[in-house]
Amino acid sequence: MPNSYFDQIASQWNERADELGSWAMQRWVNRRDVWGRYLAEKYRGTSTTGAQKNKAITAPFARERGKIYLQESSLVKHFKAKEGSGVLGMHSQDRNGTSRWFGIDIDYHSPDEYTGSREANYLAATTWFGKLQEMGFDPLLLDSNGDGGYHLLVFFESAMETKSVLAFVTGIVSDAEMLGLEQAPDLFPGSRGKSHYGSWLRLPGRHHSRQHYTRVYSDEPYADQRWLEGHDAIDRMLSIQAANQDLLAHHGVRTKKLTVCLDFDGVIHSYQSGWQGPATISDPPIHKVDESIRKLRADFRVVVYSARCSTEAGRVAICNWLAKHQIEVDEVCEHKPPAHVYVDDRAVNFSGNWAQTIVDIKAFRK
Numbered sequence: 405m406p407n408s409y410f411d412q413i414a415s416q417w418n419e420r421a422d423e424l425g426s427w428a429m430q431r432w433v434n435r436r437d438v439w440g441r442y443l444a445e446k447y448r449g450t451s452t453t454g455a456q457k458n459k460a461i462t463a464p465f466a467r468e469r470g471k472i473y474l475q476e477s478s479l480v481k482h483f484k485a486k487e488g489s490g491v492l493g494m495h496s497q498d499r500n501g502t503s504r505w506f507g508i509d510i511d512y513h514s515p516d517e518y519t520g521s522r523e524a525n526y527l528a529a530t531t532w533f534g535k536l537q538e539m540g541f542d543p544l545l546l547d548s549n550g551d552g553g554y555h556l557l558v559f560f561e562s563a564m565e566t567k568s569v570l571a572f573v574t575g576i577v578s579d580a581e582m583l584g585l586e587q588a589p590d591l592f593p594g595s596r597g598k599s600h601y602g603s604w605l606r607l608p609g610r611h612h613s614r615q616h617y618t619r620v621y622s623d624e625p626y627a628d629q630r631w632l633e634g635h636d637a638i639d640r641m642l643s644i645q646a647a648n649q650d651l652l653a654h655h656g657v658r659t660k661k662l663t664v665c666l667d668f669d670g671v672i673h674s675y676q677s678g679w680q681g682p683a684t685i686s687d688p689p690i691h692k693v694d695e696s697i698r699k700l701r702a703d704f705r706v707v708v709y710s711a712r713c714s715t716e717a718g719r720v721a722i723c724n725w726l727a728k729h730q731i732e733v734d735e736v737c738e739h740k741p742p743a744h745v746y747v748d749d750r751a752v753n754f755s756g757n758w759a760q761t762i763v764d765i766k767a768f769r770k
Contacts, residue, residue, distance in 0.1 A: 413617045416634035417609055418484045425480035427642055428607060431559045432494040434504050436474040438462050440493030440604035442612040459612065460493070462601055471756045479607075488612035493604040496592035500744060502563035502660050506573045507592035507605050508532060510585070512552030522552030524584035529554040531583060532576055533621065539655060542645040545621035546608055547631055555605065559646040565660035566593045572657050608641065661705040662744035665737075668710035668722055670749035672697075672731065682711070682718030685725045694731045704744070707735040 417424070441463040464472045482492040497503045510525045529545055533556060536543040546555040573591050580588050594603040608618035620637040622630060632640055649659060669675040674687045700706050708726075712718030713736065722736050735741075752764045 410615050410617075413634045414486055414610070417617055417638070420635070420638045421480045421483035423642060424483040424609070424638065425476050428479045428483075428494070429476045431505065431644075431646065432607060433474065433479075434495050434502070434563070435498040437469060437499075438464075438495060438601050439474050439478075440495070440606070442488050442491040442493075442606075444487065444489035462604075463492075473756075482607055483609050485610045488610070491606060491610055491612040493606040495602055495604045496594065497566040497602050498563070500660070500662055501566045502662070503560075503566045503569045503593045504563050505557055505559045505592075506569050508554075508556040508573065508577060509548075509590040509592065509605065510554045510556070511590065512549070521584070524586075525552050525554060528577075528580060528583040528585055528589070529556055530621070531579075532556055533623070535576060537623070540651050541647055544641060544644050547619035547621070548606070548608075549611055549614055550616035550619070551614070555608075559644060560652060560657075561646045561648050562659070564649075564652055565658045568656060568658045569593060572655055661703065663741060664700060664704045664706050665741055665743035665746045666697075666706060666708050666733070667746075667748040667750075668708050668712060671747055672708065673725065682715050683721040685712075685721050689729050689731065694729065697731060697733060701732070701734070705734045707737050707741055707743070708733050709737045709740050713738055 439462075440460055442460045478492065481490055485491055496505070496507065508529075510529050512522055512525050533543050533545045536556075536558060541558050544557045544559070546557070547553075548555045570591065570593055577589055577591070590603070592603055592605045606612065608620075610617055617633070618637060619631040619633050620640045622632050622640065653659075666672060669679075672689060672693050673685055674690050676687045680686060697706055708722060710718070710722065712722055719736050719738060726733060726736075750768075752761060752768060754761055
């Protein structure tokens with residue numbers, strides 16, 4: 405049996421961990437190849453001034469990236485964690501420059517490590533919460549550390565262009581100084597370099613160093629308590645409504661169409677006669693491919709890349725054939741482009757396991 409109020413709250417988070425793990429995978433995860441993780445106290449070390457360092461890392465280790473991916477089971481473990489070493493954070497954008505949420509981190513650590521005042525932080529957090537509500541959003545305001553630090557988030561129904569998300573949230577906090585903050589809050593998504601994974605924000609749940617579980621702000625006018633804990637906090641989080649594209653577009657947040665790259669022969673062109681040279685395309689389209697590509701283009705940028713594209717004559721032949729059959733694509737590429745997914749009738753999907761891939765190659769039939 406739990407022997408303290410903290411243990412009671414911990415047991416409630418543990419009880420709901422499966423629900424929370426599924427929710428986090430749907431709403432929080434922008435990318436699965438990297439994520440944030442806090443280290444156990446014994447691995448953190450201290451600097452020459454006595455301050456704690458290396459408290460968090462980007463997981464997995466560099467040598468394991470591309471082999472190990474974030475699983476929902478890891479998120480469940482986060483919500484069951486009773487120690488800081490099990491606490492995770494999620495990156496705020498994917499490699500394609502899209503984001504599924506934005507967050508505002510209003511920090512407060514201690515009077516010795518000045519990060520503003522508790523009063524100013526609370527005023528800013530609740531003011532921005534109200535501003536987002538007035539704009540039609542369903543924001544989530546979290547008491548992140550139990551001592552004047554807050555996370556304010558809005559989730560999206562679908563991934564949106566990171567650049568426009570950052571521009572929007574920057575505008576939301578433009579009055580930070582007027583509200584009494586000595587320094588601007590950290591924004592998620594932040595900017596990132598070409599070779600960097602970008603910023604990540606700690607998931608709600610157990611704090612990585614304090615005996616504190618996330619509390620959730622309640623704006624109900626007749627609520628008994630302003631801050632919800634345990635089951636009540638979890639219920640509120642799981643009920644948050646993600647913003648739809650129409651609302652986001654109204655406020656200048658745009659979608660970014662990801663690229664789908666289609667092979668030509670065997671995917672668009674039925675290729676019944678086989679290879680007759682790069683500029684010879686003898687057969688009709690695959691059944692309903694025109695309709696399917698039209699549907700895809702509503703949500704994606706659709707391009708074509710083929711072995712025929714190595715010559716200008718081949719590219720021209722593809723363009724002429726597509727025009728003849730009234731099939732519209734966004735581009736016929738000379739070189740293989742970076743893409744969200746590639747569609748090829750002669751491909752073997754690589755899952756990170758080379759032994760299985762060799763088996764799949766040997767078993768491939770076309």
